[in-house]
Amino acid sequence: MNRSDVIIVGSGINALVAAAILAKSGKKVLICERNNVPGGAIKTVTDATLPGFTHELLSSWHPLFVGGPAYAELKSDLEAQGLVYKNTQKPTGVVCQGGSAILSTDLAATAAEFARLGDGEAWTAMLNEFLGKIDLAFGLLGADLWRANSLKLLRTARKRFGNRGLVATGAELLEPASPWLDRTFTSPVSKALLAPWALHNGLGPDDASSAFITKVIGAAVALGGMPVPVGGGIKLVDALLGIIKNHGGEILTNADVVKINVSGGRATGVRLADGREFIAAKSVIASSTPQGLYEGLLKGEDLPIETTKAADAFRYGRAAIQIHLALSEPPVWKADAGLKDVAIVHVLDGMNSLSESVNAANRGYLPSRPTIVVGQPTSVDPSRAPEGKFILWLQLQENPQKILGDLAGEIAAGDGTWNDERLNAYADRVIDQLSEQITNLREATLAKVVLGPKQIEDMNKNLVGGDPYAGDCRIDQYAVWRPLASATGHKTPIKDLWHIGASTHPGPGLGGGSGYLVAKRLTKKKFLRR
Ligand SMILES: Cc1cc2nc3c(=O)[nH]c(=O)nc-3n(C[C@H](O)[C@H](O)[C@H](O)COP(=O)(O)OP(=O)(O)OC[C@H]3O[C@@H](n4cnc5c(N)ncnc54)[C@H](O)[C@@H]3O)c2cc1C
Structure with a gap:
């Protein structure tokens, strides 16, 4: 042909x-x-760790x-x-210095969780206000912006909000997440539950538009869960x-x-x-x-x-690191045993560590207390591991492409590349930090695979320097x-x-x-x- x-x-x-x-x-x-x-x-593979374990590299x-x-x-x-897609009622959660929380697709359960944190009214008001604009938000993110029909979105927005409202909406679209979260929520746990979601669109909490992205993803997972193909x-x-x-x-x-x-x-x-x-x-x-x-x-x-x-x-953005673990049993979460059923748990100290880690990575430094994205695919699709066993999909997004130094002062930058020595030393830091929250992590780990920026780019040339978002x-x-x-x-x-x-x-x-x-x-x- x-x-x-x-x-x-x-x-x-x-x-x-x-x-x-x-x-x-x-x-x-x-x-x-x-x-x-x-x-x-x-990139789904069955030979990364042990027989019977299916990993998304x-x-x-x-x-x-x-x-x-x-x-x-x-x-x-x-x-x-x-x-066939499988979904979960518990798409995301957080463990931070202030405590832990779980966001559910059961809206009443999520409202109760925010109420427990003292932010029930703030969450409900935020969600309701956002739902009033959700068609425009998803329209903006999905439209062909260079086609005439994207003007329809603008006309709808103008009709709904008026000229002044439209200008104000522009400012809302550009607001960073950190001032919005500080203004809207009182609990550090509420803030830490939502803030790391900006990372999943390549942003940090201080970047323009990160509030909008956090609202979009927060609403999307609260309404749609975290589906994966069986x-x-x-x-x-x-x-x-x-x-x-x-x-x-x-x-x-x-x-x-x-x-x-x-x-x-x-x-x-x-x-x-x-x-x-x-x-x-x-x-x-x-x-x-x-x-x-x-x-x-x-x-x-x-x-x-x-x-x-x-x-x-x-330009290319921060690099990604993926750590894949095969576990002999489900993780035991210290803060709340129910976290083992959550698709993605963010583990971080709080808003300040998130902001610090993103900025450190942007400036070439390894964070001392990174934000760990703990994916638990087996909690949604048990077919990924043998009966009773478990996998963890750990993602780190606050990594410099070229290492200039280490905020913790432990890992020498050397020539700045992510060689095996620096990658493994950094992965050990992450595992140590996660072991503070998952008490059986070390004993339950049967096998581990660490993929650094170089390995990620080698798998797909569009992921330049390991930037997962090209x-x-x-x-x-x-x-x-x-x-x-x-x-x-x-x-x-x-x-x-x-x-x-x-x-x-x-x-x-x-x-x-x-x-x-x-x-x-x-x-x-x-x-x-x-
Ligand atoms: C580690 C990691 C985790 C992620 N996690 C998620 C997640 O959980 N959920 C989510 O929604 N998104 C996630 N993303 C982002 C998402 O996976 C990517 O944005 C998306 O898959 C990119 O799709 P794409 O269509 O741009 O093509 P890509 O997936 O980038 O594929 C491009 C393909 O083109 C090929 N190619 C390039 N040039 C040539 C050429 N000259 N000739 C022939 N072939 C060529 C490459 O080999 C590659 O196979 C993640 C990304 C990474 C890297």
């Missing part, structure tokens, strides 16, 4: 969503993936996908392919590929695209590292970073200077400014070439948003044909 309608570079969630929608619409689709397995940052939690438009459109096809994310990848293949699409793995062919200003196909060439009759869609696209795949093409300058200046998500690189301040959304200066993936709007996560938006655009019937 060397001629398709659409060629897609990469096989992450956005590429697979785009391919499934395009294939269903009758387009002949070819996906080229440089790795030997598809899925990008979805990278992404694990699917609320964005299940709550998004791609799932709504493909749900019945995915189910026909055997995809058997792991690979089941979603397999189901999407099943749809694609059933509709005549194809995927090539070990297919490293090194060049997007351009003729007469139009994308006409791709060339692989092994010399094979494929023709795209209608479009090429690239799931890449801006530098990967403009300085790699389009190298040598005639591109506007403002595009190449902006692509060159695109680009800094602060406001100047978000929304209309993602992927580039000078780009008009997913369109590129080359005709019939589209840019998708986490480096583009609506950003990272398993929503598949950019793939969905581009596929909808390419399958839209032209007015006259309609």
Whole structure:
């Protein structure tokens, strides 16, 4: 097969969503993936620790996908392919210096939890106010911001809030989480329950827009829980590929695209590292970073200077570290035994340690008391471990790409790289800190795998420097400014070439948003044909 309608570079969630929608619409689709397995940052494996334990080496939690438009459109096809989601009533919790708390999808239980902390009225008022705008908030995060119908959102907002209200909403969208949390809640536990969620969109509590993101994610998990596919994310990848293949699409793995062919200003196909060439009759869609696209795949093409300058200046954010543990039994949480049933528990000292750790990492320093994201996949999908056993998915997001020093003064920066010695020393710090809260952690650990920034980038070249979000998500690189301040959304200066993936709007996560938006655009019937 060397001629398709659409060629897609990469096989992450956005590429697979785009391919499934395009294939269903009758387009002949070819996906080229440089790795030997598809899925990008979805990497489910059964051989990381011990037999019988299934780990998500990278992404694990699917609320964005299940709550998004791609799932709504493909749900019945995915189910026909055997995809089953499991959910939990206890999506998130926290253990901090002030105590612990659990947020539930049972709204009455969550209201009671905040009331116990002295913040019942504050939580209910916040949630009700936000629910009054939730259509606009999710609309803003899901819309193709360069299409006329995104103006509908603006018109709806203006009608609802008036001109002055609209301006005030703009300020609300930009507020950092820390002043909002301090103003709204009294308990340090309430604040620590919500604040770390900004990390999951690449932000810290002092960054612009982190209050908005915290409200969006807080409301989304309170209403939608924390779904995961039974058997792991690979089941979603397999189901999407099943749809694609059933509709005549194809995927090539070990297919490293090194060049997007351009003729007469139009994308006409791709060339692989092994010399094979494929023709795209209608479009090429690239799931890449801006530098990967403009300085790699389009190298040598005639591109506007403002595009190449902006692509060159695109920044990457803090690095991620993942620690995977196979446990002989469920964790025993000191603060509250019920925390073992919670999907994601954040362990941190409090708002100040969160702020300090994010800023330390931004400035090149290892935090002394990092925020530990403790994922407990077995609490939602027990099939991930043998009967009675358990896994932990530990994530650290406050890591510098290059180490300049250590706030704790224990780990020498050396040449600044994350070599095994520094990575393992830092992982030991994390395990020590977590052992303060999980009393049986050391005895119950049967096996451990630590993945640092280098290993994460090696698995997926779009995760530059180990940045899990393929680009800094602060406001100047978000929304209309993602992927580039000078780009008009997913369109590129080359005709019939589209840019998708986490480096583009609506950003990272398993929503598949950019793939969905581009596929909808390419399958839209032209007015006259309609
Ligand atoms: C450690 C970690 C944990 C995360 N946890 C979660 C989570 O729990 N929930 C959540 O919603 N999000 C999570 N995320 C974020 C989310 O996984 C990513 O934002 C999302 O998967 C990115 O999807 P994508 O479509 O941009 O493609 P990617 O997943 O980045 O995949 C891109 C693919 O393109 C391929 N590719 C690139 N260039 C070429 C080329 N030239 N030729 C051929 N192939 C190419 C790459 O090999 C890769 O397979 C996490 C991310 C990481 C790294």
